[in-house]
Amino acid sequence: MAVATRGTSSNYLQRAPSPSGLADVLDVILDKGLVIDAYVRVSVIGIEVVTIDARIVIASVDTYLRFAEAVNRLDLQQTERAGIEELRGGGKKDETKGVIEGAKEKVTPGRGNSRKERSR
Amino acid sequence: MALATHGTTTGALYVYGFVRGGALKRFRQEGVDGADVTVVEGEGIAAIVSPVRTTDMKMKRRDLHRHLGVIESAFESTTVIPCAFGTIVESSAELEDGVLIGARDDLLDGFARLDGKxxxxxxxxxxxxxxxxxxxxxxxxxxxxxxxxxxxxxxxxxxxxxxxxxxxxxxxxxxxxxxxxxxxxxxxxxxxxxxxxxxxxxxxxxxxxxxxxxxxxxxxxxxxxxxxxxxxxxxxxxxxxxxxxxxxxxxxxxx
The missing domain is CATH 3.30.910 (Protein Binding, DinI Protein; Chain A)
Incomplete structure (x- = not known):
């Protein structure tokens, strides 16, 4: 990942004024920001990005080991790909499920803990 | 209010965030789906928006960067309350009545809380x-x-x-x-x-x-x-x- 460095960048602290890679951009904007549907009808576009929830992972050494390998490859690739080809009415649940063995969490922008309804 | 649009438009608006009224007028950044970014003002608050050209707008990876780019550019000069990625309202009238007026006090509190942070x-x-x-x-x-x-x-x-x-x-x-x-x-x-x-x-x-x-x-x-x-x-x-x-x-x- 290319990170614009500045100031005190070192091998133990990497600095960037702004996110450049997709994963970092997702970190900053996905599931973040004001949700205004308490005030007005909104349609939040249903982009669903698969992320990996390591808490579910550790069912057995077998899955742990397989997952360890998979995560290293998947973590970014998966995000890049899921990264945003699919949209609206989102729900490619089944396609991705097998890939990361159910250890995933769906993230819908702005709807972290709220209901998943969409207007219109 | 008149929005700069090209081609057909749905009247719907993509919303990037909110700033205090008068703080910003024009944006050089390209908005989501390549649309021009502008503001809808009312009651001393401005919503940063761009027109939604079709009802099944396809967001691409670069639209994530555009969303953040617009918010960052506002943030360079003023206090901004960013919206969730993908927020679209039906019309500027709904945005004005529902949010600029309806959520006015909450937004003003938000600006005060985020000022200088x-x-x-x-x-x-x-x-x-x-x-x-x-x-x-x-x-x-x-x-x-x-x-x-x-x-x-x-x-x-x-x-x-x-x-x-x-x-x-x-x-x-x-x-x-x-x-x-x-x-x-x-x-x-x-x-x-x-x-x-x-x-x-x-x-x-x-x-x-x-x-x-x-x-x-x-x-x-x-x-x-x-x-x-x-x-x-x-x-x-x-x-x-x-x-x-x-x-x-x-x-x-x-x-």
């Missing part, structure tokens, strides 16, 4: 090999199981599972303690903190809302922390960013 995103990840070595060295049970499973082949299958379970549990305990310690060290120089859930190999992933006047202190604390924690942990910091992780609580906290 920036967001710093910090992530600390383990050097996994070093972490596992530490666990191995500090836990005789782990070391014993490792010895027993080495070279045992298929016969050691259940021992390997047991080993994995124990190591995983130690990693989790260790991570939990580290997360709290690291977050506390940085929170001392922040006015608000949101931490992300645990992730594999991640000791800390969070956003810190920092007053601009405390930013230098926050950065030195971060530098000192990262230096003290090396080489087991490696830190990444991004910012100063617009307060995306703190926008929600500025109006309707529902979490």
């Amino acid at each position: 920036v967001q710093m995103n910090v992530k600390a990840t383990y050097d996994e090999e070093k972490l596992l070595r530490e666990i191995l060295a500090s836990d005789p049970q782990v070391a014993a199981l490792r010895e027993r499973t080495r070279g045992a082949g298929e016969a050691g299958y259940y021992d390997r599972i047991r080993l994995g379970e124990i190591v995983a549990a130690r990693v989790e305990e260790r991570t939990e303690a580290d997360t709290a310690r690291l977050a506390d060290a940085l929170a001392a120089h922040a006015v608000d903190v949101t931490l992300e859930g645990p992730g594999r190999g991640v000791a800390l992933r969070g956003s810190f809302l920092v007053a601009r006047k405390s930013l230098a202190r926050f950065e030195s604390a971060l530098e000192a922390l990262a230096r003290a924690e090396r080489p087991l942990l490696r830190f990444e910091a991004i910012g100063p960013l617009p307060p995306t992780a703190f926008a929600a609580s500025s109006v309707n906290s529902r979490g």
Whole structure:
């Protein structure tokens, strides 16, 4: 990942004024920001990005080991790909499920803990 | 109000965020779907918007960057309350009545709370090999199981599972303690903190809302922390960013 460095960048602290890679951009904007549907009808576009929830992972050494390998490859690739080809009415649940063995969490922008309804 | 549009338009608006009225008029940044970015003003508040040209707008990867780019450009010159990615309202009339008027007090409170603050995103990840070595060295049970499973082949299958379970549990305990310690060290120089859930190999992933006047202190604390924690942990910091992780609580906290 290319990170614009500045100031005190070192091998133990990497600095960037702004996110450049997709994963970092997702970190900053996905599931973040004001949700205004308490005030007005909104349609939040249903982009669903698969992320990996390591808490579910550790069912057995077998899955742990397989997952360890998979995560290293998947973590970014998966995000890049899921990264945003699919949209609206989102729900490619089944396609991705097998890939990361159910250890995933769906993230819908702005709807972290709220209901998943969409207007219109 | 008249929006600069090209081609057919739905009347719907993509909303990037809110600033105080009069703070900004024009944006050079290209908006989501390549549309021009402008503002809808009312009651002393301005919504940063761009027209939605079709009802089944396809968002692409670059639209994530555009969304953030517009918010960042507003943030350079004024206090901004960022909206969630993908927020679209039916019309500028709905936006004015529902939000600029309807949520006026909440938005004004939000501006006041976010004035002079920036967001710093910090992530600390383990050097996994070093972490596992530490666990191995500090836990005789782990070391014993490792010895027993080495070279045992298929016969050691259940021992390997047991080993994995124990190591995983130690990693989790260790991570939990580290997360709290690291977050506390940085929170001392922040006015608000949101931490992300645990992730594999991640000791800390969070956003810190920092007053601009405390930013230098926050950065030195971060530098000192990262230096003290090396080489087991490696830190990444991004910012100063617009307060995306703190926008929600500025109006309707529902979490």
